[in-house]
Amino acid sequence: MTATATTPGPADERRRALLRTARDVADDLAADAIARDQAGKPPTDETARLREAGLPAALTPPGPGRGAHWRTGCAVIREIAAADSSVGDLLARHYVHAWSGRFYASHEDATALEEESVRERWLWTGAVHAPSTDDGADGPDLTLRPRANGYVLNGRRTVDTAVAAADQIVVDAHCASTGDVLVVRIASGARGVTVEPAHDRLGQRVAGAGEVVLDRVAIAHGQVLGRRPHDEESTTPFTALAEPALRLALCHVGLGIAEGALTEARDLSRGGRAHLLPGEDPDLFLTYGELASAAQTATAVVGRATDVMGQALDTGAHLDAEGAAGVAALVATAETVTSKAALHISTRVLELADAPGLDRFWRNARVLTAHRPAAHRLRSIGEHYLNGSHRAVVAAFH
Template sequence: MTAAALGTATARAQGRDTPLRIARDVAEDLAADAIARDRAGRPPVDEVARLREAGLLAALVPPGRTHGVDWRTGCAVVHEIATADSSVGELLARHYVHAWSGRFYATAHRAAALERDTARDQLLWAGGVRTAAPDGGVPDLTLTPLHSGYLLNGRRAVDTAVTVADRFVVDALCAVTGDVLVVRVPSGRPGVSVEPARDRLGQRVAGAGRVAFDRVAVAPAQVLGPRPYDEESTAPFTALAAPALRLALCHVGLGIAEGALSEARDACPGGRLPATGPDVLLAFGELASAARTAAAVVERATAAMAGALEAGPHIDADEPADVAALVATAETVTAEAALHITTRVPELADAPGLDRFWRNARVLTADRSTAHRLRDIGEHYLNGAYRPG
């Protein structure tokens, strides 16, 4: 390798390492008062301020010439934060994937502008783009065309940052054409109002709630592009949008499992069982194996997703189905490991706050059916097909 090439490789490695070093410092800070903040359950105003001050909101955008991080680094940052505080990890995971929305749905020029603005202004993204119409077929968000732009109306449940987001990205049905369009809306726009969720079981600091749009003006430049109707009309790269979000959340689930196990290990000598007893050794061996197995499966899916995202519009038409099947496997294994580990650790250690890991795991995995994912995996294994959702 030439000196110039070595310098370039070193610079790239340092660029990846810097966000991770920052994330470790932020994670240590978050871990110090995680129990108190979970009990308070307040909107994540202070948490977002910590992320913004550390530069992580700006860092976690798609990689560009002067900003952003690659997929594997972004997921590693999410994992690091989630191990200390899974609510903040979920907030950061969704922000990162929402920042990819321009590449999934818009033109390259519009996506680049969105990412530059996000990095420059440290914008926090929230919202949600659905992969299909809700049950019953009644849209919760509609767009009414004007002579220039649209009016957006309706309400949408948001999983994170509802009161602190700078931008919302959502999909809405055009009342005239029937097209489903993905739009971005500044949170401070007239007609936008939010309502935080109260007394959540878990992920209490993530900032979940509902956002309402009452005749909110949407300019043409705020329309990223159409959301495809079905699998057949979905471009291969756009098909990565849904599994990318689910995979980012796998890193949050893995963080919950590893955080619970680590905290139980630290508390075990003063807990209910002797740290050198055969029963506790067997229990921790089982749980550590489950966590490491999940980590290996998630890493394989992360590597596959990273390769697919790097391919961009040149991605092979069959690759999204293969990646989605790996993500579904990661979801299944991670959910089972997180729920099993967080159920067992309170039996092994007597430490305050261990219950929060179980509550967080339950809420994070509540809307993802293991049976549904296993059927998807089986369909891909038998037929080579995969239905995203």
């Protein structure tokens, strides 16, 4: 029997075209990455490059003739992050927040929102807290008060990327009348919305971090995506994927940092600008072998988590609690391995090559991983492994 070649379909063509575009944008960003990192300005130019290439519209949840499947979206994020991890961070959070409709809204509302996002080429950002038994212990930072045609939103929230450049900002806020936690989207140009960009960051300087200040911002009913559960027990399995999805997208940013640092150090060593020259130096071979192995190990672990997350997202509302817990355990493992690899590689390359700007990889890795101690995740992974505890896995993302 003669094998018949499979003809690529429209989805395959879109995927290949998107990855080509990502490589072109990455090459463009890499050309002036050091200068832009040193300037540390808000990502106005960077977001313009992304919009011109069509990446915000392309990196939305998959639908008929639009969007990107999870694995494709993560591949784009990693490609961009290897060239400029600040922009990779920005794009990762855009992609995951663009899934907010599916995580919190009805199917019909999510579809309409995604179609509008593609049509308007929105750039998303936000900060939605993970459910926790201690949620709001010190009082909510954002409060919704009902009014005749919706709500009024007050407070302030730290946002890690694109605080002054995004079109839509997703946050969760406590409703003063019911006590519910509602997830809402805010148009960045709405009356009462101001931003305070962060200055002099150690790393991820071009990501556009800062605070969004909300002063009596009108929120229409249509801007309320849905209810965010108070705790893990009341969270549906699919909604429980929201935080692990964000962490996994950021793992691809961490991989990009590791790969970018290793590639740049290798090119410097080949060019003879390093402390140790290549030639026949066995110690240099050993070091690069160790670092390349660390990067490849992290890639394999993240790849497995990415595949399983993609399958879970495709399952949608039929996902069960065991499936969600299994995904979260893999993501926690991937985050642990990737954080260690990114920090280790970005530190070691500074010993291999002496060149301006090489330190940015360590600074970026440090900022990306600073607030997520590995011990907390490892305990949760261990409890899940020993006892099969779903609660333990969810706790890893608090």
